[in-house]
Amino acid sequence: MHSDNTPTPLTFNNTDALKKILMGISQYQQRQELHSELNATAQELVTIPAQLSHLVLLSDRQWIDQERKLLSELCDHYNIALPNCHENEFTANLGELQLRWERHTEYSTYTIYQAGPFETPFDQPPVRRLPHKWLARLPGEILVATHIALDDRSRPGRSLSELAQLFSSNTVIGSKVAGGSASVWSDNQIHEDGFGRILIHDENLRSRQIGRLVQRLLEIETYRMLAMLPLPMTRQMIPQLARADQRLARLITRNTELTSIEDEQRLLDELTKLAAEIESLSAQTSHRFNASRAYYDIVKLRITELREERIEGLQMLQEFMIQRLSSAMGTCELVHTKLENLSLHVARASELLRTRVDISMEAQIRDLLKSMDSRAHVQLRLQETVEGLSVVVLSYYLLGLIGYGLKAIKAAGFMINVELITGIAIPVVVALVFLAVRGIRNMINKQHQNKDPL
Structure with a gap:
């Protein structure tokens, strides 16, 4: 047995010689290796x-x-x-x-x-x-x-x-x-x-x-x-996929019976766990399935290259191989397709449930905002009431101070009517206090609006 790899006169190992042949144009560094692999026998x-x-x-x-x-x-x-x-x-x-x-x-x-x-x-x-x-x-x-x-x-x-x-x-x-x-x-x-x-x-x-x-x-x-390598693993996966399919059916049925967002979140957690298990199976088997498919294609090609002719009374190699091998490969393809479809169905169910959870959460947020808005209105009314009371209280204390001042002036020997002047000052003081409180509130609101234009 002799190798058929004898180099021809056009085979060069010297990079400089190759560059001279190609007029100095730079070559892909692995060209020679790829060419040798392509022509290896x-x-x-x-x-x-x-x-x-x-x-x-x-x-x-x-x-x-x-x-x-x-x-x-x-x-x-x-x-x-x-x-x-x-x-x-x-x-x-x-x-x-x-x-x-x-x-x-x-x-x-x-x-x-x-x-x-x-x-x-x-x-x-x-x-x-x-x-x-x-x-x-x-x-x-x-x-x-x-x-x-x-x-x-x-x-x-x-x-x-x-x-x-x-x-x-x-x-x-x-x-x-x-x-x-x-x-x-x-x-x-x-x-x-x-x-x-x-x-x-x-x-x-x-x-x-x-x-x-x-x-x-x-x-x-x-x-x-x-x-054939994935076949034992495929047979073990068939009952696992059947159980996963049943779990998915039960979870989808429960999806129509949910009454609270807590139930929806628990169901979403179970769907996420099921999706993780299916993706784990897919990650463990996808490489093996893809390799098996490629090997099967090579087998069919090599059998075709034999160019078989029947010997009377005997089953041909192609008939035996394809008959036995195609059945096993069909099982592998069926399980692989089932796994991909199950993964897709779980993803769709999870997406629908997430949408439902998002809608429920948005409804809760909307109700919360309404409640906050109602409380804000109540607080505003209370604030306005407090402002009215504060005007009265401030006016009362301010008029008291004016009364004390007028009494001090009268005690100093000036002839003034303290009660009359105090009575006349009441509307003036109340108006001034009201305008001052209103001005302070407007100034604070304006500063808040400048900080938060939205």
Whole structure:
């Protein structure tokens, strides 16, 4: 198996050379990296007959350094130099074996390839030739484990009885692929060794077709399992969503029976709590649902690329995959849609209740303002009454002072009629006091209006 990544004469690593070619125009700094990623090929040149073992391990990306360390230890075990290890892929020749490692967003793949004839497919898979202790230290959990055996075209085709024996008497599915250039059989079952099995018989495949066919089959195995990841979580969510739907129905019914703003606020608190629970479910599952949808699309695309033709008496890979996988994906889509609709309904109910609470609060505020306005009128009347009394009281005390003054003048020897002058002063004093009080009130009102023009 050889990598098809041989650089062409137009591949440059020197930035200055690239700038000269482009007349000194500045390039996007990651252009070369993006171009290399776009043209990278995962298909290997596979020599038939051969056997492959493929592992897919779910793990966080934080384990990538540990994986690289284990790959380095494996190279040391086989006394070979560590090949150039790109950021997300690694290929090494381990004697008669070849190992390819690829790191993806949420999983890593390990493909072990062994060229050469074999007596019985799947009897001595390549993965068994790797150190068991090294395999046990790989980080992550196995999601996919598959053996692939490739029969040479010179070997006679296998009968249905032979196929049944190879697949432990399980129901065999298969088809002609690549325009009739090969036959593929599987049973889509996990066997006693924990691996699935795929048998390919070469009839007229070109060397690069073999690599592409193997790659597509491995991707179908990988992505169909990744697409299925949300299914257990989805089944657990179905009763939760049913209970949430019932709670929402009860809360909406109570909304028509509320009699006080306190009841409305309590109901709004319950709706807010329900909305928080639903949004929490959505946050936990939306990424998984979106990823599953993308993986499902890749599976359908890869199956289409196989260009299957029916083998009489066998169910085709496409029929089996789409039939089983579409049902699971339909369940996931249904629950995802139900979750989004429930979130929308809770938001609408909350908005309606908030509107009702706001209207109730506005009515209370309006009543309060009316009450305050009534009290202000009462205070104004009291103030006017107090002003009248204050005029009388001030006039009384002022006339008393005038009386005392007149008595003092009479005692000094002046002949004046104290009672007469006091009586004459009464209307004058009352008028002066009234005008003074009115003037003070007007001055205060004017100052208040200047401070608060509204």
